[in-house]
Amino acid sequence: METFFLEKHPHVELCDLLKFMGWCDSGGTAKAVIAEGQVMVNGKVETRKRCKIVADMNVEFASNKVVVKASE
DSSP states (O other): OEEEEOTTOSOEEHHHHHHHTTSSSSHHHHHHHHHTTOEEETTEEOOOTTOEEOTTOEEEETTEEEEEESOO
């Protein structure tokens, strides 16, 4: 499982997180896989492209997993 740090930001949008993690090549691809129900947040399918991901949330996509933390 990977870790993503928010640093000083309160949240990251789900579509942006998929891009930042390198799991999707573009924002369009990220939005498409989210809309298709391929992404899970805290164990549940999430279809909101701009869902706000905050500290201590887990995101899964295509056998990739990341836990979001506030800071290192």
